[in-house]
Amino acid sequence: MDKELRFSTVLRELPVFLTGEDGTEKEFKLKELNGSQRAKYNQSFDVKVEMDEDGKAKAIAGEGFKSFSAVQFLAMCLYNEDGHPVSEGIIGKYPSTMISELHEAALELSGLNKEALKSAKKESKGSSSNGTE
Numbered sequence: 001m002d003k004e005l006r007f008s009t010v011l012r013e014l015p016v017f018l019t020g021e022d023g024t025e026k027e028f029k030l031k032e033l034n035g036s037q038r039a040k041y042n043q044s045f046d047v048k049v050e051m052d053e054d055g056k057a058k059a060i061a062g063e064g065f066k067s068f069s070a071v072q073f074l075a076m077c078l079y080n081e082d083g084h085p086v087s088e089g090i091i092g093k094y095p096s097t098m099i100s101e102l103h104e105a106a107l108e109l110s111g112l113n114k115e116a117l118k119s120a121k122k123e124s125k126g127s128s129s130n131g132t133e
Contacts, residue, residue: 011031011032011034012031012032012109013029013030013031013032013109014029014030014105014109015027015028015029016028016029016030016078016102016105026080026081027081028078028079028080028081028086029078029079029083030077030078030079030102030105030106030109031077031079031109032077032109032110032111033076033077033110033112037076037077038110038112040076041068041073041076041112044068070099070100070102070103071088071091071092071099072088073103073106073107074086074091074099074102074103074106075087075088075091077106077109077110078091078102078106
């Protein structure tokens with residue numbers, strides 16, 4: 001390998017401004033997942049392979065398939081103004097459109113959105129890893 005790799009151990013973050021029912025605005029932060037959190041998330045995608053009646057293999061969802069909801073995912077990466085993770089109970093009360101947009105931003109920040117995964121797969125072609133653990 002002729003090129004050089006440089007990384008930072010500081011988690012990337014994105015400021016998020018939330019306005020409460022009382023009209024006050026607070027600054028929160030979305031942070032990318034650390035390695036342990038990412039492994040926990042990836043393990044939630046449990047896929048089993050079974051043979052169908054024609055003897056062909058087919059993938060089916062296991063018991064834990066997509067067990068992480070958007071709310072659970074955000075609870076790992078949304079932090080309040082005091083730097084503490086926001087609980088699932090609090091996030092679950094947010095408007096669904098807000099949860100959806102925050103979830104997409106959090107996936108992108110951690111390199112887990114579709115475009116980031118496609119890019120990782122292209123970059124790793126020919127290597128032994130597919131970039132998704």
